[in-house]
Amino acid sequence: MATKIWRASGVAIDFEADEATALTKAVAGQLGVPANSVMNTTLVKRSLDARKHRPRFVYTLDVELKATIQPRKGSQAREAPKRLQLPNLRVRKREHIGVVGAGPAGLFAALTLARAGLEVTLIERGKPVEGRAKDVGALVNRGHLDPESNVCFGEGGAGTWSDGKLVTRIGAGEVRTVLETLHEFGAPDRILVDAKPHLGTDKLVKLIRTFRETLEAMGVHILYGTRVDDIIVTDGVLGALETTAGRLDFDRAVLALGHSSRDLYTTLLARGVEIVPKPFAVGFRIEHPQALINHCQFGEFAEHERIPAADYMLSHQVGRQKVRGVYSFCMCPGGVILPVATCADEVVVNGMSNASRSGRWANAAMVVTVDPEDFLAFGEGPLAGVALQRSAETKAALLGGGGFRAPAQNVADFMTGKRSGELRKTTYRPGIQSEDLSTLYPAFVIEALREALPAFERRMPGFISNEALLIGVETRTSAPIRMPRGEDFRSSWVSNLYPIGEGAGYAGGIVSAAVDGIRAATQIACELS
Incomplete structure (x- = not known):
């Protein structure tokens, strides 16, 4: 039987109603079609609305109808949009890419680059998330601060110790990719459908461990406790990073700094990287x-x-x-x-x-x-x-x-x-x-x-x-600076340096930072494909 899928928004049921039975009736009524013509429904988004009335759950659904059935005019139904398909890139020229920072932008950039077949080294000044959790506990409970491993620095980034909000105002198709990746690594099913999804710190710690294991299985080399202290730039081209683990040579470097990387801001400015106040x-x-x-x-x-x-x-x-x-x-x-x-x-x-x-x-x-x-x-x-x-x-x-x-x-x-x-x-x-x-x-x-x-x-x-x-x-709602870059994500002054994420002034949360990491890494992979 031929069918067609329609996107229906604003389908509401009482908060105490049985979802399984009430939804089909509600969506059929909104579309103006017989209930038996609804072949299947797929939940896209769910929210709770309690504004000045009895609470109700409001849904966006993809509704499969018989091809001969059309939603009534005025129902605001539309054909279900096609999913964004990120390019399946495999590079022809294999380069060594350094990614500085293991927050959302850095993690998703490293994952995207590794999937494209590039050699990736991920550099993080702080500790793995398990060790970092102990250091955060020492700060909270005993007032002992490790300046390199705390709520701002370490695997997972500053958002690990937060509410774990996955809400973003950017309308990018890559948002779905981010949510599905987090789900694959252990996030609960609800993040794929809640209008205001969140993870919570306890879930984030476990998820980041799985993220790390995936990167390592793909061949990504991860350096923890490694702070970037300087960059070597000659004629506008990055040659190497000077770190606490020694000099590291890369063909390109992705700077996925956090919003508290003040020491590195100072160094980058001294080396000619353009930085402007934000x-x-x-x-x-x-x-x-x-x-x-x-x-x-x-x-x-x-x-x-x-x-x-x-x-x-x-x-x-x-x-x-x-x-x-x-x-x-x-x-x-x-x-x-x-x-x-x-x-x-x-x-x-x-x-x-x-x-x-x-x-x-x-x-x-x-x-x-x-x-x-x-x-x-x-x-x-x-x-x-x-x-x-x-x-x-x-x-x-x-x-x-x-x-x-x-x-x-x-x-x-x-x-x-x-x-x-x-x-x-x-x-x-x-x-x-x-x-x-x-x-x-x-x-x-x-x-x-x-x-x-x-x-x-x-x-x-x-x-x-x-x-x-x-x-x-x-005071640390976002970075107080921006590192200008072109549409190709390259720094305006250093051609093979890619400033991304919240610390570079291009994101404001877990999801938007992750999307920025995906986009920058995709750009690099496209250039090498």
Whole structure:
């Protein structure tokens, strides 16, 4: 029997309905066709909608109908799109490619290059993820920092200790490739269909181990504990990398640095690699009871067993002469706050969740956009944004009083400029110190937050309260620089150097970094095919 596949969006059923029976009826009704003409359905995307009504699950489905059956006009059904097929490349010229950094961009670049038949060496300054987990535990629980193995440096990249969000705003076809690869390496089935997929740190650690084993089985040579200290460039061509393991010669090098690779930024700039300042955002981490967030988002249904821990995404524009964005970032339902410093004289925080998101507290970054014009108060040149970060981080360390204790203030007191009295316990294990957070940033950052928070309170009553804490500082939302490159991914000044991912200013999360790695590696393989 001849059939045809249609893509149907916005198919909704009650959150308590039996999916197996309710979906077929709902999609047939939306398409205006008899239920018995639906031969098969394939789940493409699923989300939970609880906006001002009883919760419901909303689906995008590929629906197989008899070829003689057409969806009714106005049903918004369309022919199911064809899947993006990445080119199956096998290189004719075998070169040795160095990939610097084993975060998402570096891992996916190495995988793509190895599949094309290239010789690949993956260089990571930190430890394998198992050893790294011990070092993160030592930092969180005992205040012992390994500057080369921590939340920012090591196999898996900074996103390993996060909520593991796989949401991205880029509409690239390679997004599906990334999700399917992660699924192949052990990610749960739901990441392929959830509208807002996430992994959680506990799942990421296991997945990265499988990723590594796959790369090694393909012949990728991985160097851990190997920091790149210098690059040798002659007449605009990279000749070698100087590392803690000695000189390494490559035909090309892919720079998949993380957003905290400040030492290498300085070296690259000195060697003629073009670097320019880039806008990013700074602020604090805000922590609330998860039950409050659940109630704000789901109301009377918040405690229902089929309703997950709630998240949120808030944004507000402030200012007249200069408009700035204030927004939540990297929201971690049921999560904890972590120290993410890479030097002993700084305090920086971020959040993480496990896959279950079952903790009592929710946290998110609450940040304000800053741009190169704002950096001028902290210095000149491409790395002035780093100076802004360092200023806040070192001030936070001094206010915290040592041992990676962080300055904190309840949100109600922050609004009035009052130093808080005794603060409640928090998930930030190194501890917090009650301080006036307004001293950590330029006045415009504090003023922007104080203007935006009441808007967030109107949307989520209870957002401003004595139970809500601000903990500082959150400065590493993204890299404060960009390394200009051409459409062929080559550095503008070094022809065989390929800056990619978040540390080069071209991504903002696990998936977008992975996609950038795939694209750059595909470009290299195409040139050699």
